[in-house]
Amino acid sequence: MPVKRYLRQRFFPQLWCAGCGHGQIMASLIRAIEELGLQKNNVVVVSGIGCSSRMPGYLDFHTLHTLHGRALAFATGVKMGRPELNVIVPMGDGDASAIGGNHLIHAARRNINITAIVMNNNIYGMTGGQSSPTTPVAAKSTTAPLGNIDPAFDLVELAKGAGASFVARSTTYHSKEMQNMFVKAINHKGFSFVEVLTQCPTYYGRKNEGVSPTEMMKKFATTTTSIGSPKKKENPELIERGVFVDQERTEYASSYCEMINQMRKQK
């Protein structure tokens, strides 16, 4: 697989920590784009701030590195101006659900044709391991040294509730599944939301499990299950993986184009 064709190799080796899952997600995204046969010139990658948001720097597409949490707002602008482009927005869990929480729910409500990828590592990695909205109860972080008491967001339920027309979840352990979901999400006409559970060995791992990146990845195999699996009935704690929502709805940029055309006819 010629992954290197899609990289800005002058920035390598990349700056993510050893064992960080963000590189695995980037590799799966590249493979999905390769599988779809998209032209480099037709892909725009927009990000906010955080570890996850370093991704556009490494990818050789049209890329934008924008304000914290505002990646979806910038991406909406790009999509409205050039609806023929494929807009992909990689975000971190804090970037998507805390700082940019409102942008996320409104992009989902509008059903604009953007692919949002949330890399959920349960912590703010870049700033030193503070609790994020997805840090599980009792997990430790810099700001919760005795254990977190805030209930965590279920991002898939959030996206479903906000009206996203494609919602899926995968993990870094399931690389092929993740790649297939990216392919489906990019092909989907409408707002597609993919949550990828990933490992932050430096902060989350060190403060909680104290184990290697591999052990953190292996945990995704035992703590998750496919949608509809009987295992979920035996152990309700398991996190479900798969495509939760895949439906057709009017797309925002196309209804905007329709309105412009109608106004032109009236003149």
Added chain:
Amino acid sequence: MEAIKDKKNLQVVINAGWCKSCGICIDLCPKGALGRDNRDKAVWQYPDKCIRCGLCELRCPDLAITLQEAEEEE
């Protein structure tokens, strides 16, 4: 059988300059074909054990591993 023969031509090439020694490829290799060199970087230590499944390439977070055709022998 031909598919297997073709696979034997494949080589695991590891870019030591990009490898950060996280050990994911070594630990998750189903056949234990990878090892570490004296700088702790991953190396394709036991090509005989390798089944060319490509899991190391899929899971390398540093994009340092490629499964590619062996260069023609001189």
